[in-house]
Each structure stands twice: as C-alpha cells, then as structure tokens.
Amino acid sequence: MTPYAIAIHGGAGTILRSAMTPEKETAYRKALEDSILAGESILKKGGHSLDAVEAAIRTMEDNPLFNAGKGAVFTHDGKHEMDASLMNGKNLTAGAVAGVSNIKNPVSLARAVMDKSEHVFLACQGAMEFAKKNHIEFAPDEYFYVQMRYEQWQEALKSDTVILDHTSRTPNPSPSGEGNKFGTVGAVALDVNGNLAAGTSTGGMTNKKHGRIGDTPVIGAGTYANNATCAVSCTGHGEFFIRSVVAYDVSCLMEYKGLSLKEACQKVVMDKLVKIGGEGGLIALDAKGNIELSYNSEGMYRASKVQDNNLYIGIYKD
Amino acid sequence: MTPYAIAIHGGAGTILRSAMTPEKETAYRKALEDSILAGESILKKGGHSLDAVEAAIRTMEDNPLFNAGKGAVFTHDGKHEMDASLMNGKNLTAGAVAGVSNIKNPVSLARAVMDKSEHVFLACQGAMEFAKKNHIEFAPDEYFYVQMRYEQWQEALKSDTVILDHTSRTPNPSPSGEGNKFGTVGAVALDVNGNLAAGTSTGGMTNKKHGRIGDTPVIGAGTYANNATCAVSCTGHGEFFIRSVVAYDVSCLMEYKGLSLKEACQKVVMDKLVKIGGEGGLIALDAKGNIELSYNSEGMYRASKVQDNNLYIGIYKD
Numbered sequence: 001m002t003p004y005a006i007a008i009h010g011g012a013g014t015i016l017r018s019a020m021t022p023e024k025e026t027a028y029r030k031a032l033e034d035s036i037l038a039g040e041s042i043l044k045k046g047g048h049s050l051d052a053v054e055a056a057i058r059t060m061e062d063n064p065l066f067n068a069g070k071g072a073v074f075t076h077d078g079k080h081e082m083d084a085s086l087m088n089g090k091n092l093t094a095g096a097v098a099g100v101s102n103i104k105n106p107v108s109l110a111r112a113v114m115d116k117s118e119h120v121f122l123a124c125q126g127a128m129e130f131a132k133k134n135h136i137e138f139a140p141d142e143y144f145y146v147q148m149r150y151e152q153w154q155e156a157l158k159s160d161t162v163i164l165d166h167t168s169r170t171p172n173p174s175p176s177g178e179g180n181k182f183g184t185v186g187a188v189a190l191d192v193n194g195n196l197a198a199g200t201s202t203g204g205m206t207n208k209k210h211g212r213i214g215d216t217p218v219i220g221a222g223t224y225a226n227n228a229t230c231a232v233s234c235t236g237h238g239e240f241f242i243r244s245v246v247a248y249d250v251s252c253l254m255e256y257k258g259l260s261l262k263e264a265c266q267k268v269v270m271d272k273l274v275k276i277g278g279e280g281g282l283i284a285l286d287a288k289g290n291i292e293l294s295y296n297s298e299g300m301y302r303a304s305k306v307q308d309n310n311l312y313i314g315i316y317k318d
Numbered sequence: 319m320t321p322y323a324i325a326i327h328g329g330a331g332t333i334l335r336s337a338m339t340p341e342k343e344t345a346y347r348k349a350l351e352d353s354i355l356a357g358e359s360i361l362k363k364g365g366h367s368l369d370a371v372e373a374a375i376r377t378m379e380d381n382p383l384f385n386a387g388k389g390a391v392f393t394h395d396g397k398h399e400m401d402a403s404l405m406n407g408k409n410l411t412a413g414a415v416a417g418v419s420n421i422k423n424p425v426s427l428a429r430a431v432m433d434k435s436e437h438v439f440l441a442c443q444g445a446m447e448f449a450k451k452n453h454i455e456f457a458p459d460e461y462f463y464v465q466m467r468y469e470q471w472q473e474a475l476k477s478d479t480v481i482l483d484h485t486s487r488t489p490n491p492s493p494s495g496e497g498n499k500f501g502t503v504g505a506v507a508l509d510v511n512g513n514l515a516a517g518t519s520t521g522g523m524t525n526k527k528h529g530r531i532g533d534t535p536v537i538g539a540g541t542y543a544n545n546a547t548c549a550v551s552c553t554g555h556g557e558f559f560i561r562s563v564v565a566y567d568v569s570c571l572m573e574y575k576g577l578s579l580k581e582a583c584q585k586v587v588m589d590k591l592v593k594i595g596g597e598g599g600l601i602a603l604d605a606k607g608n609i610e611l612s613y614n615s616e617g618m619y620r621a622s623k624v625q626d627n628n629l630y631i632g633i634y635k636d
Contacts, residue, residue, distance in 0.1 A: 092561045092594065098416075098531070099441050119530045120557045123417050124442035126529020211444020212437045213416070220538040220563035239438045243410045245538035245566040252567070256574035276410065 001192040003307035004043035005289040008035050008056050010066045011183020012235045012281040015299030017316050025315065028065060032303040032313050035059040039189055040305055049189035049197035049231075050088050050111075056187035057084075057107040057199050064146045066301075068185045069105055070139075071146055072203025074153035080144045082203050083217040084110040089196030089225035096217040099124040103131055104139040107201045110217070112136055120219065124211070149206070156207035183301075184216055186233025188225070188285040196287060198223050198231035198247070214238025220248040227287055229254045230261055235300065236273075236280010244272060250284055261286040269294040319510045321625035322361035323607040326353050326374050328384045329501020330553045330599040333617030335634050343633065346383060350621040350631050353377040357507055358623055367507035367515035367549075368406050368429075374505040375402075375425040375517050382464045384619075386503045387423055388457075389464055390521025392471030398462045400521050401535040402428040407514030407543035414535040417442040421449055422457040425519045428535070430454055438537065442529070467524070474525035501619075502534055504551030506543070506603040514605060516541050516549035516565070532556025538566035545605055547572045548579055553618065554591075554598010562590060568602055579604040587612040 010032060039056030043049070061069025072080040084106035085096035095114025098121070103109050112134045113122050122130055131138070184202035191197075200223045202216040215222035215238040222238070224247035225231035232247035246268055253264035265284050273280070274296050281295025283302060293302045293314065303313045328350060357374035361367070379387025390398040402424035403414035413432025416439070421427050430452045431440050440448055449456070502520035509515075518541045520534040533540035533556040540556070542565035543549035550565040564586055571582035583602050591598070592614050599613025601620060611620045611632065621631045 087561075094561050099444070117528070118557070119528070120560045121531040121536070123529040123531050126417070126527065130528040209444065210435070210437070210448040211441040213439040213441050218439070218536055218538070219560050220536070220566060224563070239436070242438045242537050243405075243412050245542070245563065248538060248563040248566055249570070252570035252574055256570055 002190065002194050003289055004190055004192050005285055005291060005306040006036060006039045006043060006052055006056065006187065006189040007283040007285055007291050007293060007304035008032065008039070008060070008185070008187045008302065009233065009235050009281065009283045009293070010060055010185050010301030012295045012297040012300035013183055014297065015301070015315055028301060028315060029313050031060065031063045031065050032301060033311060035187070036303045036305050036311060039187060043189060043191055046192050049191040049195045050086065052189040052191065053086065053187040053197045053199040054107055054111055057185055057201050058105050060185040061105050061107060061201055066185045067183055067203040068201040070144060071149065072144055073149050073206040076207050076209040078153065080203060081211070082106040082201070083213060084199070084201040085217045085219060085223040086110045086114055086199040087197065087219060087223050087225040088114070089227040089231055092226060094120050094219045096121045096219060097123065097127045098213045098217040099211050100127050100131070102138050102140065103128070104137040104143070107199055109136050110199070121217065152206045161207065184235040186235060186283060188231035188233050188283050190285050190287065190289055194227065194287055196225045196227050196231035196285060198225040198233045200233045215241035215246065218242055220245050222247060224248045224251055226251055230284050230286045232282055232284045234280065234282040236297070237278055240273060240276055240278025241280065244276065244278060246273070246282065250282070261290045261292050265292040265294040269296055320508065320512050321607055322508060322510050323603055323609060323624040324354060324357045324361060324370055324374065324505065324507040325601040325603055325609050325611060325622035326350065326357070326378070326503070326505045326620065327551065327553050327599070327601045327611070328378055328503050328619030330613045330615040330618035331501060332615065333619070333633055346619060346633060347631050349378065349381045349383050350619060351629060353505070354621050354623050354629060357505060361507060361509055364510055367509040367513045368404065370507040370509065371404065371505040371515045371517040372425055372429050375503055375519050376423050378503040379423050379425060379519055384503045385501055385521040386519040388462060389467065390462055391467050391524040394525050394527040396471065398521060399529070400424040400519070401531060402517070402519035403535045403537060403541040404428045404432055404517040405515065405537060405541050405543040406432070407545040407549055410544060412438050412537045414439045414537060415441065415445045416531045416535040417529050418445050418449070420456050420458065421446070422455040422461070425517055427454050428517070439535065470524045479525065502553040504553060504601060506549035506551050506601050508603055508605065508607055512545065512605055514543045514545050514549035514603060516543040516551045518551045533559035533564065536560055538563050540565060542566045542569055544569055548602050548604045550600055550602045552598065552600040554615070555596055558591060558594055558596025559598065562594065562596060564591070564600065568600070579608045579610050583610040583612040587614055
C-alpha cells in the first residue's frame with residue numbers, strides 16, 4: 001500500500017490579493033478544503049482514485065464560486081454549456097463530454113460515458129440524450145442562475161467581448177472584480193493501490209459563441225492519467241493548451257525524456273506555454289505521491305493533501 | 319528549398335483483395351491519385367503545405383467512396399454528423415470541428431476556425447452558425463445521400479449495432495461487402511519552405527448515437543503537426559486513438575526519445591496500439607520528407623508522392 005495523495009485546482013488567472021476581501025478568501029479556502037475532504041474520505045477508506053477525483057470535482061461543481069456545474073458562466077445566448085473529462089491511469093480508459101446543458105454534475109456524466117458506453121467522447125444534444133438514458137441528474141436553468149455570472153455576461157455582451165476564463169485579458173473587469181479569475185476545476189489523485197486518476201470540469205468562457213470547446217474535455221490536452229507516469233488536470237487559456245497537448249506532454253517528458261514530475265511541469269508551464277503566450281496552470285501527481293501545482297498566471301486556486309501530511313491551500317503566488 | 323512531399327489515407331480496416339472487384343479497385347486508385355494531384359498542384363507552385371492538405375482532403379470529401387463529406391455514413395437518426403481538423407506545423411495553430419451536418423467540406427470549416435476565429439475547436443450547432451457567418455458551403459441532405467451508405471445504416475439498425483469505421487467487428491458484413499472498410503480520410507504535407515501540415519476528416523461510425531466524437535477532430539489524437547518533428551493523420555478505432563494520444567505520441571517519441579519517424583510510427587501503431595486492441599493506422603511525414611504509412615489492420619487506402627519520385631498507391635498489405 002502506498003500513501004494516498006490528492007490535489008485540486010479551482011482555476012488560474014489574475015487572482016490578486018489586493019482585489020480579495022477576507023470574506024471571499026475565507027469562502028474560497030473553505031470550498032477548496034471541502035473538495036479535498038470529499039476526495040480524501042474515499043482515499044482514506046482504500047477507495048479508487050477515480051472515485052476520489054469525481055467526488056472532489058462534484059463538490060466544486062456544486063459551489064457557485066467556481067466556473068463549473070452550478071457556477072458555470074453564461075454563453076453568448078444566455079445558456080450554460082459545460083465540458084468535463086476523466087481518465088483512469090490504471091487502464092487508460094477515459095470519458096469526456098462537451099457542450100452539455102442542464103447537467104448538474106458534468107464530471108459524473110463523463111464518468112458514465114467511461115463506464116457505460118463504448119465511447120470516450122460525446123457532445124452536445126447526443127451527450128444529453130445519453131445522460132437521460134443513464135439517469136444522470138439534470139437541473140433546471142434556474143439552478144445555474146448565479147447573479148454574479150449574469151452580471152459578467154451582461155458586461156461582456158455590452159463590450160462584445162469574450163471573457164476567457166482565467167486570463168487577464170478582460171478589457172473591463174466586472175464590477176464584482178471577479179471577471180479575471182474564474183476557471184475550470186480539476187482534481188488528480190493517487191490511491192493506496194498505486195492507481196492514478198485525473199479529471200477536469202468547466203463552464204467555459206463567459207459570452208462564448210459557436211459551441212467553442214476548450215481543453216477541458218480533450219484527453220491529452222486538459223486531462224491525462226497513466227500509472228506509469230502521472231495524472232494531470234489543466235486550467236487556462238484552452239486554445240493554447242489544446243495546441244500544446246499539455247497534459248500528455250508532461251507525461252511524455254517523464255516517460256521518454258526521464259524528467260521528474262517537477263521538471264516536466266516546469267518545462268511545460270513555465271517555458272513551453274509561456275513562449276506561445278498560453279496563460280494558466282496545472283496540477284500533477286506521480287505514482288510516488290509527488291505533487292506539482294504549476295502556473296504562469298498571477299494565481300491559481302489550489303489545494304493538496306498527502307496521507308499523513310497537513311492540508312495545503314494556496315491562492316496567490318507563494 | 320526542400321523537395322516537397324505529400325501522403326494521404328482514405329481509411330484503414332479489413333480491406334481484402336478477395337472482396338475487391340477490379341472496377342472498385344480502379345475507382346479507389348483513381349480517387350487516391352486525384353487527391354494526391356490536388357495537393358501536389360499546390361506544392362509544385364511553392365504553395366503552403368496547409369493548403370495542399372486542405373485540397374487533398376477536399377477531393378476525398380467530394381468522393382462518395384470515402385467516409386467523409388459526401389460519402390459520410392448515416393448516424394442512428396439518419397443524419398450525417400462529421401468531424402474534421404487541421405494543424406499547421408510552422409506555428410502550431412490548429413482548427414477543428416465536431417458534429418457538424420450539411421457542411422460540404424468539413425476540412426474547410428476547420429480551416430476557417432483556424433484562420434478566422436480566436437478558437438481551435440467548435441462543435442455542433444454553434445460550429446454550423448460559425449460556418450454560416452463565414453460563408454462556408456452548405457449542401458442539402460440529398461447531397462449526402464449515397465445508396466450504399468443507406469444500406470449500411472439500415473443493416474446496422476436491424477442488428478442494433480454500431481459499425482465502427484475501419485474495423486472488422488461488423489457482425490454481418492453489409493451486402494455491398496464494404497461494411498468493414500470505411501473510414502476517415504487524411505493528408506500530411508511538406509512544402510518547399512520546410513513547413514509541415516496535417517489534416518483529417520470523417521463521417522464517423524455508421525449508426526452512431528449520442529453525438530459520439532472520435533479522434534479525428536482531437537488535436538494530438540487524430541491530427542498533429544510540428545515542423546520540429548512530424549505531421550501525422552490517423553484513421554482507426556477512434557476511442558483507442560484518443561486514449562493513446564496517438565498523433566502527438568509519434569511526435570514525442572521523436573522529440574524526446576530521439577526515435578526516427580519510422581521507429582516512432584512502428585512503436586505506436588504496431589506495439590502500443592496493438593497491446594490495447596486499437597485497430598487502425600496513420601500516415602506521417604517528417605521535415606526531411608521521410609514518409610511512413612503504418613497500419614495494424616488488413617489494409618489501408620493510402621498514397622504518397624515525393625517531389626521527383628513516382629506516385630505510390632497502396633490498398634492491401636504490401
């Protein structure tokens with residue numbers, strides 16, 4: 001039995017101490033802790049890392065603080081279109097969904113795709129039909145209505161801009177001061193049997209059009225897990241993460257070039273992504289329980305816990 | 319100036335000499351030659367590899383012999399849902415679309431996503447709205463009606479099976495004898511300025527449900543190009559290709575492990591994919607003009623041409 005470990009992120013971006021109130025910071029820390037505890041409660045009992053990842057992500061999907069599930073941002077048409085994916089490092093099975101609406105927990109739909117279909121990746125209306133057939137929980141539009149998200153959308157509509165999750169490119173930060181720091185959520189876990197798993201879930205970009213899909217549901221880009229190397233979940237400017245096949249790149253640098261987890265994450269996030277202008281970060285975990293929380297943005301909501309060690313929670317640059 | 323090179327595929331699978339008529343074989347050879355010539359005419363004039371890839375793929379999309387564009391297979395609901403992607407090895411830009419209907423040439427829609435949007439990946443209805451705004455050519459349902467495809471669909475409906483493109487898992491081969499050998503089309507090219515590009519296009523699986531997306535539009539899985547390593551386009555059982563991040567894996571084995579193009583393709587197609595049961599193949603090209611046409615299935619429709627060399631066309635195992 002190896003010691004278990006879990007790490008989560010709640011998005012990267014322009015997260016400045018100066019723009020945070022003590023109340024908000026407390027709420028975020030509590031939310032990150034709740035997510036870690038949900039995952040840890042499974043790992044502690046000897047459960048599978050995949051279940052821990054799903055539980056940790058569901059907790060964040062249920063919390064309006066994060067851009068996933070309940071807190072998903074508004075699209076240009078005033079809808080919520082969500083993406084999610086999961087990968088099992090033991091056998092390299094995976095499940096992913098893109099462009100789904102009214103699904104309470106997209107990560108659990110991705111899990112159902114992995115477990116109950118012969119496919120890996122389902123999209124849009126078809127994915128929702130699959131959800132219905134498999135008794136995945138739906139929620140009405142009202143459930144996804146969060147006042148702050150509505151204001152962000154209205155503002156984006158006015159300026160006709162797309163607000164990229166996590167980036168600092170918002171021309172006019174929202175009145176709430178939160179426009180620049182929303183993002184994808186994700187988790188990576190290692191269970192006592194040495195199995196790695198990774199998962200990611202997002203509401204995408206405020207005011208997004210045209211069924212845009214980011215890196216979140218793209219296996220290899222936003223999510224990857226392989227017991228032989230590592231588990232990775234990304235958050236950032238999705239287009240750059242897709243083009244750089246970020247999550248699998250970390251794995252390849254370890255497997256083919258012999259880099260450590262830390263070296264591989266540094267190379268990808270602080271060198272390769274920076275060179276092409278790709279803002280964001282990732283969380284990664286190897287089979288020895290080493291954890292890396294790497295980001296090239298101002299901050300990243302993040303937390304981690306290794307079996308007998310203390311809980312770590314971070315928001316800003318350390 | 320480097321000599322130009324181009325390679326294409328029209329799908330892999332159970333392609334047996336015994337099931338082929340001379341007429342059909344002649345038609346396939348002509349179709350493959352037409353595609354190479356369309357790409358070569360651009361490369362010959364000093365054009366960009368990306369334009370050559372798009373032109374070569376468009377030719378196959380326009381030919382009902384291939385499962386892409388006009389010849390796209392029927393979904394469970396009697397529709398045609400197509401996926402395509404393109405990548406430019408010079409600057410790692412990419413474009414991809416998934417689940418689009420009534421688009422005459424999905425590869426050109428992927429090109430428009432790359433050139434005219436700030437995104438990489440658009441899906442379903444949203445992608446089609448983008449197509450309308452950008453004056454991409456639409457075609458009515460009748461255009462996509464191909465009698466043979468209709469029969470395949472009816473047969474799949476009867477047996478309630480999903481016919482995976484390229485695989486030999488069809489319980490009852492269609493009366494046309496072609497049920498096991500349809501697939502994705504793709505092209506890779508190297509232009510005289512040393513730029514690599516790759517593209518892939520597909521109609522997916524006969525009788526597919528739930529908005530299933532295969533590897534074709536997934537950058538890193540079905541398509542990848544990088545001037546520093548290679549250009550790759552895949553065809554096969556998409557779920558395995560997504561989980562194995564096949565196209566980028568070839569690139570990583572070259573860049574990080576120092577394998578030649580040939581060694582990398584052999585490792586991925588004949589070893590790694592075979593071990594997990596992933597049937598199919600790929601075409602790959604490096605910056606020196608080396609070409610690999612690798613497949614672990616019975617055959618693969620394929621062709622290649624290096625500037626002053628003869629045209630190569632293959633269908634069965636050599």
